[in-house]
Amino acid sequence: MPVQSLQNTDVIVPQHTPHPLLPFLQSQSQTTLTRLYQRPSSCLSVFRLLGPIERQLIMNLLWLESALSVATISAWVLPEGKDAYDSALAVMTGLHIAQNSAVKLALNSTFKSSLRQAITGGGSTGSFGVPTDKDGKRQSANIENLDAYALERWETILHYMVSSGQGQNPTKPSQGVLYLLQRSGLMNNAHGPALQITSSGFQFLLHSPHDQLWNLLLQYLHMAEERQMDLVEVLSFLFMLSTMDLGREYSTEPLSETQKAMLEDLRDYGLVWQRKTSSKRFSPTRLATTLTSSSPPLPSSHSTGGSHTADGTGAVALSSGAAQQGFIVLETNYRIYAYTDNPLQTAVLNLFITMKYRFPNLVVGMLTRESVRKALGNGISADQIISYLTTHAHPQMRKNNPLLPVTVQDQIRLWELERNRLKSAEGYLYKDFASQADYEYVLAYAKQLDVVLWENAGKRCFFGTLEGHANVRGFIERRTGSV
Amino acid sequence: MITAYLLWLYRSSTSHAPNWTKYLTCIISAMEKASHLSVIVDLSPTQWHLSAQTSNQYPLSIETFLSQLLAFLNAHIASKHENSLVVFGAFPGKSVLLYSSTELLSDDVPSLDANSYLPFKLVDSTVVQRIMNEFDAIGELDEEPSCALVGAVTKALCYINRITHPSSTTAGVAEDPSIVHDPRILILSVSPDLSSSYIPIMNAIFSAQKLKVTIDVCKVYGPDTVFLQQAAHLTNGSYIYLERRDALLQYLIMSFLSPTSIRKILAVPKQDKIDFRAACFCHKNIVDIGFVCSVCLSIFCQPLPVCST
Numbered sequence: 001m002p003v004q005s006l007q008n009t010d011v012i013v014p015q016h017t018p019h020p021l022l023p024f025l026q027s028q029s030q031t032t033l034t035r036l037y038q039r040p041s042s043c044l045s046v047f048r049l050l051g052p053i054e055r056q057l058i059m060n061l062l063w064l065e066s067a068l069s070v071a072t073i074s075a076w077v078l079p080e081g082k083d084a085y086d087s088a089l090a091v092m093t094g095l096h097i098a099q100n101s102a103v104k105l106a107l108n109s110t111f112k113s114s115l116r117q118a119i120t121g122g123g124s125t126g127s128f129g130v131p132t133d134k135d136g137k138r139q140s141a142n143i144e145n146l147d148a149y150a151l152e153r154w155e156t157i158l159h160y161m162v163s164s165g166q167g168q169n170p171t172k173p174s175q176g177v178l179y180l181l182q183r184s185g186l187m188n189n190a191h192g193p194a195l196q197i198t199s200s201g202f203q204f205l206l207h208s209p210h211d212q213l214w215n216l217l218l219q220y221l222h223m224a225e226e227r228q229m230d231l232v233e234v235l236s237f238l239f240m241l242s243t244m245d246l247g248r249e250y251s252t253e254p255l256s257e258t259q260k261a262m263l264e265d266l267r268d269y270g271l272v273w274q275r276k277t278s279s280k281r282f283s284p285t286r287l288a289t290t291l292t293s294s295s296p297p298l299p300s301s302h303s304t305g306g307s308h309t310a311d312g313t314g315a316v317a318l319s320s321g322a323a324q325q326g327f328i329v330l331e332t333n334y335r336i337y338a339y340t341d342n343p344l345q346t347a348v349l350n351l352f353i354t355m356k357y358r359f360p361n362l363v364v365g366m367l368t369r370e371s372v373r374k375a376l377g378n379g380i381s382a383d384q385i386i387s388y389l390t391t392h393a394h395p396q397m398r399k400n401n402p403l404l405p406v407t408v409q410d411q412i413r414l415w416e417l418e419r420n421r422l423k424s425a426e427g428y429l430y431k432d433f434a435s436q437a438d439y440e441y442v443l444a445y446a447k448q449l450d451v452v453l454w455e456n457a458g459k460r461c462f463f464g465t466l467e468g469h470a471n472v473r474g475f476i477e478r479r480t481g482s483v
Numbered sequence: 484m485i486t487a488y489l490l491w492l493y494r495s496s497t498s499h500a501p502n503w504t505k506y507l508t509c510i511i512s513a514m515e516k517a518s519h520l521s522v523i524v525d526l527s528p529t530q531w532h533l534s535a536q537t538s539n540q541y542p543l544s545i546e547t548f549l550s551q552l553l554a555f556l557n558a559h560i561a562s563k564h565e566n567s568l569v570v571f572g573a574f575p576g577k578s579v580l581l582y583s584s585t586e587l588l589s590d591d592v593p594s595l596d597a598n599s600y601l602p603f604k605l606v607d608s609t610v611v612q613r614i615m616n617e618f619d620a621i622g623e624l625d626e627e628p629s630c631a632l633v634g635a636v637t638k639a640l641c642y643i644n645r646i647t648h649p650s651s652t653t654a655g656v657a658e659d660p661s662i663v664h665d666p667r668i669l670i671l672s673v674s675p676d677l678s679s680s681y682i683p684i685m686n687a688i689f690s691a692q693k694l695k696v697t698i699d700v701c702k703v704y705g706p707d708t709v710f711l712q713q714a715a716h717l718t719n720g721s722y723i724y725l726e727r728r729d730a731l732l733q734y735l736i737m738s739f740l741s742p743t744s745i746r747k748i749l750a751v752p753k754q755d756k757i758d759f760r761a762a763c764f765c766h767k768n769i770v771d772i773g774f775v776c777s778v779c780l781s782i783f784c785q786p787l788p789v790c791s792t
Contacts, residue, residue, distance in 0.1 A: 040598075040600075041600070044561060044600060047561065047562075048561070048562070048563065048564065052562075052742075052744075052745055053745060053748060053749065055562050056740065056741045056745055056749055057749075059558055059562075059736050059740055060736060060737050062558075062736070063732055063733055063736065064733070076749050076750050077748065077749060077750070078747065078748060078749075078750050080747070080748075081747065081748030081749065084748050085748060085749070117598075118561070118600060118603075119554055119557045119558055119561060119603065120554055120557070121598065121599035121600075121603060121604060121607070122598060122599065123598050124598060125598060126598060127598070128598065128599060128600055128601075243600050245601045290564070292564060293563070293564030293565060
């Protein structure tokens, strides 16, 4: 019964996933990391990216001068938290934050002194960015302008991606962004000269803006390695941006050459705003300042959508929690009402629904078998569709428990299972055995090796995997040779 | 033998996650939420004067205390961008809001400098400046009125009530990140028990229980206080009597920084014996044996023929 199995998969709750940047940092050498830890702002940002248990352990060790014996620390750990504690320690040693010998545990001395400095203030590293004085002549960018700028840049990128497959011609982002999209495998030019969105690109579109941002930045870091940029400077600049204050201007004077070059790239992504390319000052946008937090990196998309949302039905969406940009109502009859006039959101929805009507501030569509199968064919999974609908659910929907109608959720998953009925494997078919005894003898041997995929005793044949072939074949040859 | 591709029916296997992994996942997802901390600082000038005397084994002046406290507050904000913090000061006769992360109290934002993180600097300067203002305002009095600790606790509870129930319209929003997860109150006490405040303290404890607020108590100076011990015990918090007063910061971080969800994995010390004595309603004395009215449950230090309440 497929329905039975569906309900069981619901039980598996998503595990606490480490931040996507951490594996990248762990792959770096100890010297790179130690150089990174020399800056208090980097330490603070790395500290915030860690999980809660790691953070508490670091804090416990931060103000101790001498190493602590492992036995003392494990005395704090309750028996049911042992696994969580062990994995936290592994993360800390992987990042070279803690030096873990068998008996003693202590923080990396560079990390310790920098984090202490971050918390108490002082020092002369200037790692939190050098602010500029107020400029009397020109007004500095206010927060609304910065938000609008970041949103415009980010949506340009996403909109370009989503409409690339449909033959439309949206505004192109800059060359650097295009190259990054291509390098990250989100788009490729396999079919002709124009860039086309790939299946991982489709998946990317359904992620939260925060995940999307880190996804791209991670690719940027990989690219920086190849471009022979100093990784420590790239990382510490990103971390510095994340600790800056929104709506202030900072001076470009103390930045290194690498970091000045980065400014240009980050301006294209919408992380940084500058009046002119040659300007001596820059302001971080909300995309940059929320890098190490979980607060929404973009202001509500409704704000830029036009004047229609201000009145009538749009007011419902705006009145309660404008930051929480829920706009989708999903009914049990598979009908979707999306209170939006944002072309990007409409385009993303269009990936998996069939549009019915469009009004100035409302899009109505249906989840149909065809539309969902089209999305599945593009590489989007059922869980991604469901999680997109959940995160963007209208405040009115949030009163329901469960949030999305169960029938619709199950049906989407069933449509996905439909595609997974067949599975292919490469291998060899063994047949035409001389006798039943021969067949059973070889089959028993193959079963011992655990290479049998399918067997049919009536027809005296079985199918083995590719890897097992050499062994099985050798076995048969030895046997025929000996007889 | 021929090479072939075999297709067969694919059955999805289902796994049943054991219950305890589910339990751990719940804890872990709870830990990821932002936490709220209200700190109540007992700022009685007399007690702090006594505490700084060199005749103590570990003298602790208010300056040292404040610098270590500020480091602790910064550590709380550092842990997560969304963590919220409120600081109340209990001065003689009045309680004052010293800092709140949700609203800007003073207009003069400190100038940025390249070596410190702005939110940290904001906390430090606001708290210190406000404490100085309050101390300056205290005149030369013959008799110091008792510290308004209960007032501060009540204000902290009101504040928590306000932020946990932002408004009735968004009550249905379960995953709103701005709703704090497990609010805590940390009381840093130096004054001895004030037996006249028994009833208000008990009322505060009951409202804290109702709001699911954990009350932690750190006794920085002076004898153990009966009422605060009970407050910590009843709200599942921890009460710590500071023995090595030179290690204040380490005590604070190890015992009071972790939100309640982490305390299920990394244990924090709890008191092993609690003084459960109550104060009588007639003379406000703490009594070992009391007489309780069978109708209204009032406590008296001697038997009365007719209940006075």
